[in-house]
Amino acid sequence: MNMVTPLELIRKKRAQAVGRIISSGYLSTKRVYVGMATCEIAAGSKDVMEVFREAIAGGTLRDVYLSQKGCAGRCNLEPTVEVIEEGKIPVKYGRVTRERAREIIDRHLKKGEIIQEWVI
Amino acid sequence: MEKYVITLCDGTTCIQKKSREIRTALEAEIQKAGIADRVAIHLSGCLGMCAKGPIVIVNPGYSMYGNVTINDVPEIVQEHLIKGRPIARLTIDEDHLYNRFFRVFGDADFFGKQMRITLRNCGIIDPENIDDYLALRGYEALAKVLTDMTPQKVVETVKKSGLRGRGGAGFPTGVKWELTAKEPGPEKYVICNADEGDPGAFMDRSAIEGDPHTVIEGMIIGGFAIGSNKGIIYIRAEYPLAIKRLEKALADARKNGMLGDKILGSDFSFDIEIRLGAGAFVCGEETALIHSIEGARGMPRPRPPFPAQSGLFNKPTLINNVETWANIPVIILDGADWFSSIGTATSKGTKVFALAGKIKNTGLVEVPMGTTLREIVFNVGGGIPNGKKFKAVQTGGPSGGCLPEKYLETQIDYESLAAAGSIMGSGGMIVIDEDSCMVNMARFFLEFTQDESCGRCTPCREGTKRMLEILTRISEGQGQPGDIEKLERLGNMIKKSSLCGLGQSAPNPVLSTIKNFREEYEEHIHQHKCRAGVCTSLLTFEILDSCVGCGACKKVCPSEAISGKRKEKHAIDPQKCIHCGQCFMACKFGAIRKG
Numbered sequence: 001m002n003m004v005t006p007l008e009l010i011r012k013k014r015a016q017a018v019g020r021i022i023s024s025g026y027l028s029t030k031r032v033y034v035g036m037a038t039c040e041i042a043a044g045s046k047d048v049m050e051v052f053r054e055a056i057a058g059g060t061l062r063d064v065y066l067s068q069k070g071c072a073g074r075c076n077l078e079p080t081v082e083v084i085e086e087g088k089i090p091v092k093y094g095r096v097t098r099e100r101a102r103e104i105i106d107r108h109l110k111k112g113e114i115i116q117e118w119v120i
Numbered sequence: 121m122e123k124y125v126i127t128l129c130d131g132t133t134c135i136q137k138k139s140r141e142i143r144t145a146l147e148a149e150i151q152k153a154g155i156a157d158r159v160a161i162h163l164s165g166c167l168g169m170c171a172k173g174p175i176v177i178v179n180p181g182y183s184m185y186g187n188v189t190i191n192d193v194p195e196i197v198q199e200h201l202i203k204g205r206p207i208a209r210l211t212i213d214e215d216h217l218y219n220r221f222f223r224v225f226g227d228a229d230f231f232g233k234q235m236r237i238t239l240r241n242c243g244i245i246d247p248e249n250i251d252d253y254l255a256l257r258g259y260e261a262l263a264k265v266l267t268d269m270t271p272q273k274v275v276e277t278v279k280k281s282g283l284r285g286r287g288g289a290g291f292p293t294g295v296k297w298e299l300t301a302k303e304p305g306p307e308k309y310v311i312c313n314a315d316e317g318d319p320g321a322f323m324d325r326s327a328i329e330g331d332p333h334t335v336i337e338g339m340i341i342g343g344f345a346i347g348s349n350k351g352i353i354y355i356r357a358e359y360p361l362a363i364k365r366l367e368k369a370l371a372d373a374r375k376n377g378m379l380g381d382k383i384l385g386s387d388f389s390f391d392i393e394i395r396l397g398a399g400a401f402v403c404g405e406e407t408a409l410i411h412s413i414e415g416a417r418g419m420p421r422p423r424p425p426f427p428a429q430s431g432l433f434n435k436p437t438l439i440n441n442v443e444t445w446a447n448i449p450v451i452i453l454d455g456a457d458w459f460s461s462i463g464t465a466t467s468k469g470t471k472v473f474a475l476a477g478k479i480k481n482t483g484l485v486e487v488p489m490g491t492t493l494r495e496i497v498f499n500v501g502g503g504i505p506n507g508k509k510f511k512a513v514q515t516g517g518p519s520g521g522c523l524p525e526k527y528l529e530t531q532i533d534y535e536s537l538a539a540a541g542s543i544m545g546s547g548g549m550i551v552i553d554e555d556s557c558m559v560n561m562a563r564f565f566l567e568f569t570q571d572e573s574c575g576r577c578t579p580c581r582e583g584t585k586r587m588l589e590i591l592t593r594i595s596e597g598q599g600q601p602g603d604i605e606k607l608e609r610l611g612n613m614i615k616k617s618s619l620c621g622l623g624q625s626a627p628n629p630v631l632s633t634i635k636n637f638r639e640e641y642e643e644h645i646h647q648h649k650c651r652a653g654v655c656t657s658l659l660t661f662e663i664l665d666s667c668v669g670c671g672a673c674k675k676v677c678p679s680e681a682i683s684g685k686r687k688e689k690h691a692i693d694p695q696k697c698i699h700c701g702q703c704f705m706a707c708k709f710g711a712i713r714k715g
Contacts, residue, residue: 004385005263005266005267005385006262006263006266006267006383006384006385006386007260007263007264007266007267007268009263009377009384009385010254010259010260010262010263010384011260011263013254013259013376014254014255014257014258014260017250017251017252017254017255018251018254018255020251021249021251021252021255035243037325037326037329037330037361038325038329038359038361038362039322039326041361067246067249067252068246068247068248069242069243069244069245069246069247069330070241070242070243070245070247070326070329070330070331071242071243071326071329071330071484072225072231072242072243072244072330072484073231073239073242073243073326073483073484073485073486074481074483075482075483075484076480076481076482076483082224084224087180087181088180089123089125089179089180090223090224090225092224092225
């Protein structure tokens, strides 16, 4: 006899998964998602990712959760980066380069300024 | 002060329930309150909650209001937008899986008209982290099936949902499942066809790269429904990142007990392996695909028997496309009734398109069935760039047809597209503007299918070759009277007598362009003229009186066809001219006429 049904088991797994995501910093003030599908990578998203990674590893960027994501479908504006803050409208940047990524770090993530001209 | 984005559902049902009047009232109320500078109003496509329409969403915070009437408008503005207090009385709490995408992207116009069911997690989650998928109800559909449903019930649910094959042919998925389930076991196979081959199409790649687990979950449910323990994903080797993410996802699923022996503690066991294809277009055809997995040459065979009866290693086999599989978890969780409420009478759910060509917003879009071509091209796609005129839209890739402006009101569903002379196909959609030559376009697609013809049956092997020869000579100015009729005769013959879908559809781009743009073919043949200026052999170049004699054209001409003294008008020797167009591009004074 099975005591635990698959449905109960998957709910437990989900709770554990959510716990792991939270403990990896999901509840940080800002969450940054970098598009990393083949098309995004071809447009240069690996460089962009590296800039964010380095900023976090180097300690200049704190309280930020960084993750990759798949293709959202906005091909002609790739690479794309989203900055999500609870309670605010998600900000989506297009055509992000190394330089733009550095500016997003300095102006948006550190000072809270949304850089309108790059917003999709 | 807080900025707000309001999204109004602009689906058919909500419009009937006066959503447009609500919009007008909202705008007026916002104006009156003097907060127009910090509130933006967007429209969305059908949000799939028609029963509770009209739907109004206020972001940030994602407050979803249902059954909104004009009388509620002042309260929304005063309470929510001015005092920042969401209105509990109007809030509906219906959690659909696709909502997640809308939460992040709902305020952008490009995404607003879309409805993302299969791509619900693409661009939202980290595809390499199973936790991200689990957190968004991942594998819950599988668990529900294993806990509460019999295989028969699963088949019935899929049948009832009205889902049809997204690979292009549109065969009812549930019927396919039922046929395979009926066959005797125990050895049966489940296959995911990820052999995406249409030029310019990337739906399956993006779906797998963005959310590999949903395809895997769909396949496990398929295995349970038909009584199979073995799944295979056939994907082309030229998709390395998709393969890497699938491998990671499979390993993670195994580690978490979603694949392997006794899945999630049930009595059902199932595992999936990946098979790489070498990238032959014909291997997207199911019998050719099966041959390729068996290690034989990828060639189709006559059907029946269908794979449901005798497929991989002559065992009953269930083959579905990536997008079809990705729909399954949603159908199980949100129900067949909900799923079949989206779309048209004959085509349910949504369809993913890879929007490309002469269009502002190139990209991947998912829209409800029944959306018109005009909405996709001009609303979602943003129209034609550089002020050019729309000429045609090509659906279904090299197997589809070109539809001119008069078909723009055509609704996206299998039957309507077929009636208009094209096909749904797997989801390629190429927009063509006035600068494109339809003869050249048809030649490009035929060149592709001719090259990819496996050579097994004569009509396709020989017929496409002859058609290509005729098209080539037309585009080179060597067309003969009667060529159009010859193309039509050959095309129809190939369609009727070819063995598989490749040959049966290969003439479509040619036949549909002849049907809709016959005058362009005639101009090429009789007047040796290409109105779009694409077929270079038909172009003539002439230097006009405005020539200042700078010599720029003379310098770039590779065949030394241009002569003239400095500061005097130059001339082109038509005997030597090779129609390359270099001089036309080099002239800074617009003194060279191309025609």
